[in-house]
Amino acid sequence: MTAVIKTHLPVFVVAAPLFVSFLLSPMARRFGWVQSLVVGVQGLGLLLAVYLAGMILKSSGVPIIYSMGGWPAPWGIELWTGSLGAFFLLVVAGVTLPISLYAVNNLSDEVGDATRSTRFFVLYLLLAGVLAGMALTNDLFNIFVLVEVATISCCGLVSARRGPNAAKAAFNYLILATLGSGLILGGIGLVYMITGNLNMGFAGIALNGVWQDYPHVVWMAMSFFLVGFGVKAALFPLHVWLPDAHSTAPTPASAILSGLAVKGYIICLVKILFGVFEVHLLDVFRLDQILVLLGMLAILAGSILALAQGELKRRLAFSTVAQVGYIVLGFGLMNIKGVAGTLFYLASHAVIKSTLFLAAGALISATGKTHVKDFAGVGRKMPITMGVFSIASLGLVGIPLFSGFVGKWYLLLGSLEVGNLTAAGVIGIGSVLCAIYLFPIIRTAYFEPAPEDDWQDPGVPQRLALVMLGIAVIGLGVLPGPLLQLAQKAAADLLIIP
Amino acid sequence: MKILLGKVLINYPYFAAVILFAIGSATVLTRSNLFKKLIGINIMESAIFLMFIAAGSRRDGVVPILHMDDSLRPYINPLPSALMLTGIVVSVSVTAFALALIVRLYRFYGTTDAKRMSDIRNGVAKE
Amino acid sequence: MKDFVLRRVVALLLPFIQMFGIYVIMHGHTSPGGAFAGGMVVGLGVIGFSTVFGIEQGKTKMPEHVTTITESYGTLWYILMGLVGIFKGLPFLANKLAVDVGVPGELTSGGLIGLIGVGVGIRVASTMVTLFFTMMEEEA
Structure with missing residues (x-):
């Protein structure tokens, strides 16, 4: 049995969320089962992804190739679990599990009754399965x-x-x-x-x-x-x-x-x-310089636009535009340090931005307010939510010992290695701007007097999800070891450096 | 000039695809009526389907089914056609989803025009 | 619609439309057409029925709880057919059944493909019907 699972691991990783998602919609009346199935399949997915990534790390990057239907490559479709695929699969599985945990018993305000929430979970699992498929596919x-x-x-x-x-x-x-x-x-x-x-x-x-x-x-x-x-x-x-x-x-x-x-x-x-x-071709057609240029533009413009937003969720959304800039810039650097750094930054931004959005959602649903200036004193009333929000903000800014730092550090090293001082400067300016648009929220939350309203941390599953993500933000910063190793292997594979 | 004209005549499906693509994307980007935007999307996708199928076809090619034609005439490449069937399925689902969203928006705003919708939202115009 | 001719014609044609749709689904691997096209034909048959005889009448033929189940399980059927390969010790979606595969023109020559097509056809038909019903409902 274990041998069967081991040989068909890539298929199971992709097919399990899809299978469960199609199982769900007739089950809307038993909503408890729906939720436990969703969380269960995400947990299973995380286990399989960790195992797969371990296999790739142990064999030092030799890809696992799986031919669908037994047809070999040019005729059939293959699932190619290289180091990049295993890396992204790990990120997807690691982030979807806490998010689905957060959604447990928490959708009635925003989505609606059991039928609508079940539909939400169907789409959610479909997206999770498709993202896993994107990690492993090798067919245009x-x-x-x-x-x-x-x-x-x-x-x-x-x-x-x-x-x-x-x-x-x-x-x-x-x-x-x-x-x-x-x-x-x-x-x-x-x-x-x-x-x-x-x-x-x-x-x-x-x-x-x-x-x-x-x-x-x-x-x-x-x-x-x-x-x-x-x-x-x-x-x-x-x-x-x-x-x-x-x-x-x-x-x-x-x-x-x-x-x-x-x-x-x-x-x-x-x-x-x-x-x-x-x-080679990217070099000939100068695409690397285009990517770096687009990335720098996105960092500056996204950060400045984020500064101008008053609503918390909109500010976070514009911050995503800026962070996409970092990721694209890193791929344009075309050296191991830059690409590995950008892959690691991709992973840490996935963790950090989902943490920020989940914490922001908890804040908004507890207080009923949306503007960044309205969260005065939240820090003492909702210690877990605001604490995790602060940890994630520090991570996004790139303070050492938080996960954003490792990625940004390697990005800086990579841009210095190609001698692109402008890119290095833009990375630094982006971090400063990021601090300018995130830290005021934390300051208002902790150092301004709170109104008398009774605000509380969300329920147990939500707290668990937030704490898991907060630990991941710190953990990736303190011990980036295996994930960074995997990112470096993936970078070497992408750049075809043995 | 003659050579250019010859090229256009030989590769006419690709030129038709480019023209259709331009029409479609211009419709999407310039029209404010949501239905027209959706129609533009469909025209644009048809252009790409045309390009793909033209890439697989050949003159005097036969249907690539084994037992239907035993003469050894060259057959067309069936792969692009099969892929475009998938593409059509995808475009049908996008269209259906967009139509459902338009119906929802129409029930709220009483119009299918994007500009009027934002006017109503900003309180400029009455419903 | 109360038109006598229309009702009679639809009543007469409906079985043939459905039969043709099922034929196209079943013969997807030996002739042009396939599960998607055939499923569309079956679904459009039901849609034509409901436009002529009224939505309420159509909903008694295809109630919502039935379409929910056929939609989801039609897709599940695809994954289950893929797992057949794994149970036989072959890769996912491997096309190995006890029948002869690859005799041109035979209905069984597709092996698993015919069976997969049935699931896809059911799914497409019920999706078309659901889409039609939701759009008509939203209008009312």
């Missing part, structure tokens, strides 16, 4: 299908809250994201036309031989992918849908959207850029 068309399913479930999650604002935000998101997937599909079509392969490895090999004959097609495919995934990942000039969508969604949905869904698209983009076009 599968990427399109996964991206599209993720988009639809994200829009469903945004529109889960009642009222016209959520519907409007979801509609805008849907239209722009579909525009993006149209571009992605076009890019896939161009790559297929000149290589005749949809498997990323084989397409990369074929492209290496023919790209000189079709420089314009390669250029066009690259820009299609960059803009298409850029819209979905809210890369700076294309971020217009994100603040509305992420701030009107129900709290657990905002957490998974900002923390993970955006990163899923970035991982897909990176897989295509580094797996199909490969470092």
